[in-house]
Amino acid sequence: MTRTTADVTFLRGYNQALVLAVGRTVRTFERSTVVDATGLTPQAVSKVIARLAADGLIRPAGVRRLGIGKPAVVYELVPDSRYAIGAHVARRTLRLVLVDLAGTVRHSTVNPLPGDFTPEHLLDALRVGVDAITAGDDLRGRLTGVGLGMIGPLDHANGLVRDAHGLRQWHDVPLRELAEAHLGLPVHLDKDVTAGITAEAWRHGATFGDAALIMVESGIGGGFWLGGAAHRGAHTNAGEFGHTVVDLDGPRCVCGRHGCLEVVHLGAAEAGDVARAARVLAVGVVNLLQTLDLAHVVLAGADLLRHAEDYRAAVERAVRTDVPRADWLTPTVTLSGLGADVIAAGAAMQVLDQLYGIPDLTLGAPPTIARRTSLRTAGA
Numbered sequence: 001m002t003r004t005t006a007d008v009t010f011l012r013g014y015n016q017a018l019v020l021a022v023g024r025t026v027r028t029f030e031r032s033t034v035v036d037a038t039g040l041t042p043q044a045v046s047k048v049i050a051r052l053a054a055d056g057l058i059r060p061a062g063v064r065r066l067g068i069g070k071p072a073v074v075y076e077l078v079p080d081s082r083y084a085i086g087a088h089v090a091r092r093t094l095r096l097v098l099v100d101l102a103g104t105v106r107h108s109t110v111n112p113l114p115g116d117f118t119p120e121h122l123l124d125a126l127r128v129g130v131d132a133i134t135a136g137d138d139l140r141g142r143l144t145g146v147g148l149g150m151i152g153p154l155d156h157a158n159g160l161v162r163d164a165h166g167l168r169q170w171h172d173v174p175l176r177e178l179a180e181a182h183l184g185l186p187v188h189l190d191k192d193v194t195a196g197i198t199a200e201a202w203r204h205g206a207t208f209g210d211a212a213l214i215m216v217e218s219g220i221g222g223g224f225w226l227g228g229a230a231h232r233g234a235h236t237n238a239g240e241f242g243h244t245v246v247d248l249d250g251p252r253c254v255c256g257r258h259g260c261l262e263v264v265h266l267g268a269a270e271a272g273d274v275a276r277a278a279r280v281l282a283v284g285v286v287n288l289l290q291t292l293d294l295a296h297v298v299l300a301g302a303d304l305l306r307h308a309e310d311y312r313a314a315v316e317r318a319v320r321t322d323v324p325r326a327d328w329l330t331p332t333v334t335l336s337g338l339g340a341d342v343i344a345a346g347a348a349m350q351v352l353d354q355l356y357g358i359p360d361l362t363l364g365a366p367p368t369i370a371r372r373t374s375l376r377t378a379g380a
């Protein structure tokens with residue numbers, strides 16, 4: 001592909017994504033709504049609307065008459081025009097969800113995985129689960145792919161799981177490639193926590209600034225949304241938040257170091273001391289705030305949700321009392337609105353985002369940024 005062709009393709013996808021982003025955030029819209037929200041020209045918006053309607057992603061939903069002149073056609077997103085399946089691969093369970101183009105979870109199942117499961121165990125469980133979901137509905141032509149949110153460490157860029165903590169059979173496994181061959185569908189592989197924070201960003205839209213998703217589920221991880229995009233780091237392995245040390249003389253952790261947040265938290269949790277476990281996590285969250293200055297902290301994970309209110313209250317208290325000048329620096333602290341589905345749903349949204357999201361710019365980026373960039377590149 002020549003550079004110019006690539007640019008045109010990029011722009012077409014970009015403008016399409018802007019219109020779809022509007023469609024996801026409002027119930028109905030018309031051409032002028034999109035022009036106002038995106039800064040694209042009316043002619044450009046008409047072209048995109050025609051293409052999206054032809055592809056079945058949006059449809060007319062009536063007309064609006066305002067004084068004299070031609071009535072305006074009102075459109076709406078067609079949520080069931082495209083779907084993605086999302087998987088949350090945890091140490092003991094595989095959760096699968098079906099998510100539509102609007103980001104709604106339409107179907108959710110969870111099945112046990114064998115202890116210390118192998119790549120073959122997982123691939124078979126994925127195929128059985130995906131078959132079960134697609135057997136119920138005729139999704140042909142509408143299923144865009146499968147997103148996997150998996151325990152790390154992993155290399156998102158190359159689709160490799162690298163010695164996942166607590167899983168002995170997972171040394172540099174090319175899971176993305178294996179799953180694509182096994183399922184016959186495009187596969188997106190990411191860390192569980194990064195998938196989770198993507199789901200939160202989709203739900204919050206433009207108001208979602210710098211944020212972290214803290215997950216407590218047979219380990220502790222952190223997913224980051226920084227500067228309006230998922231933050232994966234130089235080797236795409238960001239998020240090993242549980243393996244930051246909080247006690248130099250603490251017990252030995254699975255990662256080989258001593259006194260990691262994860263192992264100190266585990267000690268309190270195994271002793272049944274929920275208050276102390278929550279307090280340990282809160283110390284870690286404050287360390288993170290001091291490092292990154294976040295606007296939102298979202299709490300998630302099965303082990304945390306079992307004592308959701310204890311954890312939420314402990315973190316809320318710590319961010320108000322342990323951060324110097326908390327009057328100025330306090331973030332919001334919430335429990336994930338998607339509950340146990342957050343990782344799987346986020347993995348599915350990443351698939352939809354790759355196809356219909358805004359390339360190289362972020363979902364949730366303020367329209368003014370999108371407008372300036374698109375006007376300049378479009379030369380409109």
Ligand SMILES: [Zn+2]
Nearest residue numbers: 243253255260
């Ligand atoms: Zn560790």
